[in-house]
Amino acid sequence: MTSPRAAVILFPGSNRDGDFVRAWRVTHGEVPAIVWHDESALPENTDLVVLPGGFSYGDYLRCGAIAARTRVMEAVRSHAARGGLVLGICNGFQILCEAGLLPGVLMRNSGRRFVCKMQHLTVETNATPFAGGYARGQIVKFAIAHGEGNYIIDPAGLAELERSGRVAFRYCDAAGRVGGDANPNGSLNDIAGVYNERFNVLGLMPHPENLVDPLVGGVDGRPLFSAISRG
Amino acid sequence: MKTRVTVTLKPGVLDPQGKAIEGALKSLGVDGVSSVRQGKVFDIEIDAVDAVAARAALTQACEKLLANTIVENYAISHD
Numbered sequence: 428m429t430s431p432r433a434a435v436i437l438f439p440g441s442n443r444d445g446d447f448v449r450a451w452r453v454t455h456g457e458v459p460a461i462v463w464h465d466e467s468a469l470p471e472n473t474d475l476v477v478l479p480g481g482f483s484y485g486d487y488l489r490c491g492a493i494a495a496r497t498r499v500m501e502a503v504r505s506h507a508a509r510g511g512l513v514l515g516i517c518n519g520f521q522i523l524c525e526a527g528l529l530p531g532v533l534m535r536n537s538g539r540r541f542v543c544k545m546q547h548l549t550v551e552t553n554a555t556p557f558a559g560g561y562a563r564g565q566i567v568k569f570a571i572a573h574g575e576g577n578y579i580i581d582p583a584g585l586a587e588l589e590r591s592g593r594v595a596f597r598y599c600d601a602a603g604r605v606g607g608d609a610n611p612n613g614s615l616n617d618i619a620g621v622y623n624e625r626f627n628v629l630g631l632m633p634h635p636e637n638l639v640d641p642l643v644g645g646v647d648g649r650p651l652f653s654a655i656s657r658g
Numbered sequence: 659m660k661t662r663v664t665v666t667l668k669p670g671v672l673d674p675q676g677k678a679i680e681g682a683l684k685s686l687g688v689d690g691v692s693s694v695r696q697g698k699v700f701d702i703e704i705d706a707v708d709a710v711a712a713r714a715a716l717t718q719a720c721e722k723l724l725a726n727t728i729v730e731n732y733a734i735s736h737d
Contacts, residue, residue: 535675
């Protein structure tokens with residue numbers, strides 16, 4: 428079986444592209460393509476597009492707002508419409524929301540502070556192209572580093588996300604207790620990540636790509652990348 | 659034509675920055691401050707045949723980029 432092909436989009440101000448490259452190399456032994464924001468097409472046969480973390484366009488206007496309207500995002504939109512996989516991490520999640528590829532919006536953390544720490548999450552569903560390497564309800568440890576991770580959506584949208592099982596991860600403590608003090612940013616229903624209707628687009632605030640090496644705190648992020656296969 | 663677009667958070671949307679400013683104003687002893695909501699102002703010079711055309715273009719600007727209408731309202735004014 429040939430390895431899946433990944434492409435990571437580079438916007439001015441992205442800074443977690445290298446973290447993804449490392450995670451992909453660890454899990455698939457390949458180096459992903461780097462695609463500049465001004466490109467009009469993705470490399471041929473791309474299976475997975477990653478929008479990395481960082482501060483695209485300096486977070487000007489709103490986080491992810493300007494990146495969401497760049498030329499390459501039209502190609503990403505077409506890729507998603509074809510059923511191709513799209514993963515947005517941190518600023519990438521913000522970009523996906525601003526682009527309308529995922530519902531809702533990420534607002535300033537309710538506690539006003541930039542939060543940078545290890546964070547436990549529950550895996551809410553594993554019947555997806557991204558989460559098949561986890562058990563449903565599994566507690567995993569990823570890293571978080573964001574100032575605008577407070578997930579907001581209108582009540583009808585929230586009800587629809589819950590009804591259709593599109594909440595990917597929720598914030599919890601080490602014992603798996605969801606919410607309360609374990610919610611680092613005020614997100615509605617402790618939501619840390621969501622899927623689109625077809626489950627081929629995933630956005631999440633935490634960084635699975637940082638948890639791929641035991642030397643830096645654990646390997647709970649690996650299964651998310653290992654699970655990606657050829658489309 | 660000189661125009662101004664004002665983008666504000668919808669009522670009920672949490673505004674931590676506004677809250678922090680509100681707290682600072684109170685600690686400075688500014689009398690009577692009961693609430694602060696932070697927004698954005700865009701002063702935009704636009705070539706348009708008339709105010710109606712300018713307003714149409716700016717509405718497009720707001721819907722496409724300047725406001726995230728999930729959580730923000732916008733208002734357009736001109737000279």
